Amino acid sequence: MADRKDKINEQQVEQEIREEIREEMKHADQEPAQEQYSLNDDRRVKVLSPGMLVAKRFIRNRMAVTGLVILVFMFVFSFIGGLISPYGQDQFFYTDKTIRRDFGAAKENTEFQYASNNDEVFGLTAQARAMLAIQQGKTTFSNKSDNFTLTKVSDDFYSVEYNGQVVGYAGKELVNASAKDSTLSFEFNYQALLASASGAKEFTADGVAYTLAEDGSITSQDGADVAYVSNIIVNAISPDVFLSRDFKEKLYAAIATAENGKAAFSYTDESLIVAEEPEEEPDTEEPSSGINTEDPNAPTQEDTPTSATAEYDLEYDPATMSWKILQEKPSRQYDQYSFPSKDHWLGTDMYGMDMLTRLMYGGRVSLIIGFIVVAIEGSIGIVMGGISGYFGGWVDNLIMRIVDIFYCIPSMPIIIILGAAMDASRVDPTIRMVYLMLILGFLGWAGIARLVRGQILSLREQEFMTAAEACGISAWHRIFRHLIPNVIPQLIVTCTMSLGSTILTEATLSFLGLGVKYPFASWGNIINDVNNAYVMTNYLFIWVPAGICLLITVLGFNFVGDGLRDAFDPKMKR
Numbered sequence: 001m002a003d004r005k006d007k008i009n010e011q012q013v014e015q016e017i018r019e020e021i022r023e024e025m026k027h028a029d030q031e032p033a034q035e036q037y038s039l040n041d042d043r044r045v046k047v048l049s050p051g052m053l054v055a056k057r058f059i060r061n062r063m064a065v066t067g068l069v070i071l072v073f074m075f076v077f078s079f080i081g082g083l084i085s086p087y088g089q090d091q092f093f094y095t096d097k098t099i100r101r102d103f104g105a106a107k108e109n110t111e112f113q114y115a116s117n118n119d120e121v122f123g124l125t126a127q128a129r130a131m132l133a134i135q136q137g138k139t140t141f142s143n144k145s146d147n148f149t150l151t152k153v154s155d156d157f158y159s160v161e162y163n164g165q166v167v168g169y170a171g172k173e174l175v176n177a178s179a180k181d182s183t184l185s186f187e188f189n190y191q192a193l194l195a196s197a198s199g200a201k202e203f204t205a206d207g208v209a210y211t212l213a214e215d216g217s218i219t220s221q222d223g224a225d226v227a228y229v230s231n232i233i234v235n236a237i238s239p240d241v242f243l244s245r246d247f248k249e250k251l252y253a254a255i256a257t258a259e260n261g262k263a264a265f266s267y268t269d270e271s272l273i274v275a276e277e278p279e280e281e282p283d284t285e286e287p288s289s290g291i292n293t294e295d296p297n298a299p300t301q302e303d304t305p306t307s308a309t310a311e312y313d314l315e316y317d318p319a320t321m322s323w324k325i326l327q328e329k330p331s332r333q334y335d336q337y338s339f340p341s342k343d344h345w346l347g348t349d350m351y352g353m354d355m356l357t358r359l360m361y362g363g364r365v366s367l368i369i370g371f372i373v374v375a376i377e378g379s380i381g382i383v384m385g386g387i388s389g390y391f392g393g394w395v396d397n398l399i400m401r402i403v404d405i406f407y408c409i410p411s412m413p414i415i416i417i418l419g420a421a422m423d424a425s426r427v428d429p430t431i432r433m434v435y436l437m438l439i440l441g442f443l444g445w446a447g448i449a450r451l452v453r454g455q456i457l458s459l460r461e462q463e464f465m466t467a468a469e470a471c472g473i474s475a476w477h478r479i480f481r482h483l484i485p486n487v488i489p490q491l492i493v494t495c496t497m498s499l500g501s502t503i504l505t506e507a508t509l510s511f512l513g514l515g516v517k518y519p520f521a522s523w524g525n526i527i528n529d530v531n532n533a534y535v536m537t538n539y540l541f542i543w544v545p546a547g548i549c550l551l552i553t554v555l556g557f558n559f560v561g562d563g564l565r566d567a568f569d570p571k572m573k574r
Helices: 002-030 050-060 062-084 124-136 186-198 245-256 355-391 393-408 411-424 429-443 446-459 463-470 475-511 523-531 533-538 540-568
Strands: 094-108 113-116 140-143 146-154 157-162 165-171 174-177 202-205 208-212 217-220 225-230 232-236 262-268 309-317 322-334
Touching (some): 050 540, 094 309, 113 124, 124 140, 124 157, 157 186, 355 393, 355 429, 355 446, 446 475
Antiparallel strands (some): 094 322, 146 157
16 A cells, blocks of 8 residues: 555656646746857848948938938929919919000190192192291292292181192191091191181081081081091000090090199090000010020910990190090909919919919929930930940040030030020920920930940959959940949939939020920929019019029939938948
């Protein structure tokens, strides 16, 4: 029995030991022991990819990160801002205004006006003789061998006769036709003025009887209004404007009731509401370059009268003893140069378009042009420079002479000539923009080609290229897989600088009117208004925002380019 109890006790002990072991193993699984590595253990080194190393170095560069933030903001502003803007880039806004313009002049005639029935007999010389005779109180005068008789009807009217025939007259009153297209004969004018001077109520001219009223109106036998007699001369500035009798009567009435040399009246006649020409700002100067900056595709200013009624102000000028007629009329015009408001955060331009929207779309166009032009320059420059630097010899000499030729080409005059030619040909604005990118890209690759050639000349003699050649790698593979990648840091800096300079070049051409055309906006053609000194000094919101966008965008590209150069350089601090 004792032996049996001992076995049972041993089994229990073993069982307890097994349970303890199981518990320890569970804890061991839950809390694994940390391995201890030595300082020189390879497992302590975290290996980063080349891309991660470049990204790490770039992020540590504060200026580069700042430039990247600027570019991201400009891209979002330009490409997304235009999509969410409530306005279109070519949407016009109008405003109803009352404009005041010079309309004409009125003057009471105090001098004799001469009319001739026969200019060969009673011409200018004879009229001067008649004037002298009237001043001297004579009844006859001579001109050359011709003798004239001067008959005084009243102090304001004289009749001139030659060989018993009336050949002219001198009077201070004038006969005005009542209808626009009517023509009054000499006989009619003479008889009307003669009747007015003599106080007659009726007269006959050209075989037709007429009645002369006290107010000077002349009517035919059937009661039709034919003309009227007045001593006030009224002329409109525009030769195409015909002033009716009703208008002149209201003018006479206003003059008669004038106070302190000022009067006013209103008149309704659609024919007198003349479309206003685009307003010119004071102190406007033409561009000194002599280049025609007029955009053939730009919108034209149009006035839409809202009413045929206009208000007229009369101002008397003592120096000329005449009345100045000013017309005030309602007009719908472009809401040009309106200051920033809740509707237009950056105001409007000269065509009444929203400046903020134009700025967004302008950034999109400027950035697209910059990237495409640099892509064209880089593609041509890398190929030509890589071939020249690697093969050397006559290939290098040939390509470098081509590069020298492109360096000697005056790019700006050529671009100006081509721009003027496209203006003359009325090239579509979209096609024009494509041509502009191709021209800028084709003329600007020489600098990149020279840079790539210089770098490859120093790299092709190094040991890794000797090894690549010994391995039997083809020449094209050695150029574009081994040499060109080692030129990338320098290319990045050059291309980023070229991006900024390309955007500035496009802005310059658009400023001169030779770049991007309406309806497309660019930062350059937005700044075009600074060629007007008045706009430049009084409407800063027109060009300052576009200038700021250009500045910070170019700075952003420069910062990012410098940061990428440093990040790609393995010799830089990490």
